[in-house]
Amino acid sequence: MTEAVSRPTLEAVAARAGVSRATVSRVVNGGDGVREPLVERVRRAVEELGYVPNQAARSLVTRRHDAVAVVIAEPETRVFADPFFALQLRGISKELTAHDSQLVLLLTEGPEDYARVGRYLAGGHVDGALVFSLHLDDPLPGLIRGAGVPTVFGGRPGWGDGPRGDGPTVYVDSDNRGGARDAVRHLVGLGRTRVAHITGPLDQTSAVDRLDGFRDVMVDADPRLIVEGDFTPAGGERAMRVLLDRCPEVDAVFAANDLSASGALRVLRERGRRVPEDVAVVGFDDMLPVAEGADPPLTTVRQDIEEMGRLMARLLLRGLDRRGRDEAAHPGPGEGLGGAPSSVVLPTTLVRRASA
Amino acid sequence: MTEAVSRPTLEAVAARAGVSRATVSRVVNGGDGVREPLVERVRRAVEELGYVPNQAARSLVTRRHDAVAVVIAEPETRVFADPFFALQLRGISKELTAHDSQLVLLLTEGPEDYARVGRYLAGGHVDGALVFSLHLDDPLPGLIRGAGVPTVFGGRPGWGDGPRGDGPTVYVDSDNRGGARDAVRHLVGLGRTRVAHITGPLDQTSAVDRLDGFRDVMVDADPRLIVEGDFTPAGGERAMRVLLDRCPEVDAVFAANDLSASGALRVLRERGRRVPEDVAVVGFDDMLPVAEGADPPLTTVRQDIEEMGRLMARLLLRGLDRRGRDEAAHPGPGEGLGGAPSSVVLPTTLVRRASA
DNA sequence: GGCCGGCCTGAGAGCGCTCCCCGATCGGGT
DNA sequence: ACCCGATCGGGGAGCGCTCTCAGGCCGGCC
Secondary structure, rough: OOOOOOOOOHHHHHHHHHHOOHHHHHHHHHOOOOOOHHHHHHHHHHHHOOOOOHHHHHHHEEEOEEEEEEEEOOOHHHHHHOOOOHHHOOOOOOOHHHHEEEEEEEEEEOOHHHHHHHHHHHHHOOEEEEEOEOOOOOOHHHHHHHHHHOEEEEEEOOOOOOOOOOOOOOEEEEEEHHHHHHHHHHHHHHOOOOEEEEEEEOEEEHHHHHHHHHHOOOOOOOOHHHEOOOOHHHHHHHHHHHHHHHHOOOOOOEEHHHHHHHHHHHHHOOOOOOOOOOOOEEOOEEEEHHHHOOOOOEEEEOOOOHHHHHHHHHHHHHHHHHHHHOOOOOOOEEEEEOOOOEEEEEEEEEEEEOOO | OOOOOHHHHHHHHHHHHOHHHHHOOOOHHHHHHHHHHHHHHHHHHHHOOOOOOOOHHHHHOOOOEEEEEEEEEOHHHHHOOOHHHHHHHHHHHHHHHHHHEOOOOOOOOHHHHHHHHHHHHHHOOOOOEEEEEOOOOOHHHHHHOOOOOEEEEEEEEEEEOOOOOOOOOOOOEEEEEHHHHHHHHHHHHHHOEEEEEEEOOOOOOHHHHHHHHHHHHHOOOHHHHEEEOOOOOHHHHHHHHHHHHHHHOOEEEEEEHHHHHHHHHHHHHHHOOOOOOOOEEEEOOOOHHHHHOOOOOOEEEEOOOHHHHHHHHHHHHHHHHHHHOOOOOOOOOOEOOOEOOEEEOEEEEEEEOOOO
């Protein structure tokens, strides 16, 4: 708890360097259009005085904040039990840092917080928002679009892919459906014929997409082989018990995530089924401590979570840039022909371990 | 990606309500000293116009930002593999939200980021900082103190408890040592005589404190019963193997965290030792998916991580408040007689499950 | 050698808000 | 009913910065 000291202003630097405020400003902001000797002199003055620009003053006039809000809306405690968001945050952080932007974290505990978040975003305190909304019926995305803040979503939002309101919805997601297909195909390739699926909570698009992927391969799967889980180990256990009771001859399980797979594994062990000999199990996420630490280690579908975060940030920043200088950019990944960012779906890879 | 609209100013609200800017300002900032009918009129104007104060303009004059930086310095990937920070963040977020403060997240990937963080903090963009520095030799805390920003640390910093530089170091930590004592006493109470300890990385104060707690109880423990781990399952496995090789008659293990305990558990199973019959195992953290999901479920030491976060934020905000109006506050927890915040060590509780 | 053009530099006007200070206003006391 | 004190409202300055604009300097070209 130390007193803050009064910091030098642009004016002070200008005086010290013997130039005008404007020149110092130019140097501080890149130095274009200032001749080398002056640049040098100003740089030195900045250094000596330990000058740091006052962001508030700067924002006041530029109307930019070099800050992005990250909104994590998750009513359930579950979220924080897995490293998913942490990894995304890290990816986001890296990308933002590289662009000298700050990360303002907005966590909501429930719908009662939504108004606050909406107000904050609408308040123009940040240049854009990265929003994680996992539930189909979540009002938050709508609220945010209403705030008129450039936004990129993490995970496919519930309303589908198409445009809605003004402008297309931009999101970054893993190829949940494709990954699920790969997982199930792998099981089928192993010669398994009674492949079951423990789903995630079906109010989340990722769970729905994984189920769709399962169905893509198991076109006429016995509906009794599909049991709803909730992405938790306990849910996995419950589902596995149901599965075993309903259909004892099941010889493979595709669990919608590693956590439920670990629960399934435990029940299988408890019931004396060998994995993978009697029942092959595949998870999803490649959540390391869980997947690698499982017994046996879990074959699973890996998604590059950190990269998702990085990409979200990149897409947002790119969109932000475009508003300033509207020259045609070189379309990169996640950028349509017009240069406007478009959604990106990242590939997944199957990681083979012992369980299948 | 929607265009932002130009937002109404104080002036506009004033015009609409038929009062002066100052009056609107007063109402917006609490409404003291304005008569009820006027307050009402202003409130309505604010509502109708959807006015939100421009934080940049406000900060420019008040020199307050209503924002706190959360610095998470963790060179290792490990951090994000556990929900520790996520839970703290949540506690912090709740508390900050209640005080209308924003949370600016600063993640560092390594020492190369420290200068950036130092510059940001010194730049006076935030009112204070909450810093997680886990390593004894981390230069970051010093750097931050140098920046002259009010700071509360998460976890006891490496340089010990005493004051250093200007003002005391304020931190919030779990009672790692006491918790460790409880864990070991529990094992001893079970009649175990050859109690081993798998430590955490000893460049972290939490690991050191837990080791100290172990030693407090096992005063003349066979040094061969203490093996250094690294808070990971793999480290726990390694350590357990060493332990079993060195000292096959070991009948209890206190692992410095749940992750290493889970590794130990796996090795014990692999070597045919029954838990808890042959070897009792206690972990630390009560990291739920790991502890509850372990086989057998882990007896462990629970710390209230979210509360730690909440307390950190509360301490910081309280310190911040004191700088404004310096009236003597009612000393609460974590507040010395002078009203200045002091460090807090939170109690831990032993959670009994099947492993010991 | 003179003139024109281009590139740098400096002066000044605010961005939206808070807060100080003074004038206005209202209530109470006699 | 009058005066005084306390309290409330309005005007204005200025927080630190950016950015436009006009002027100055230098080089090049004829």
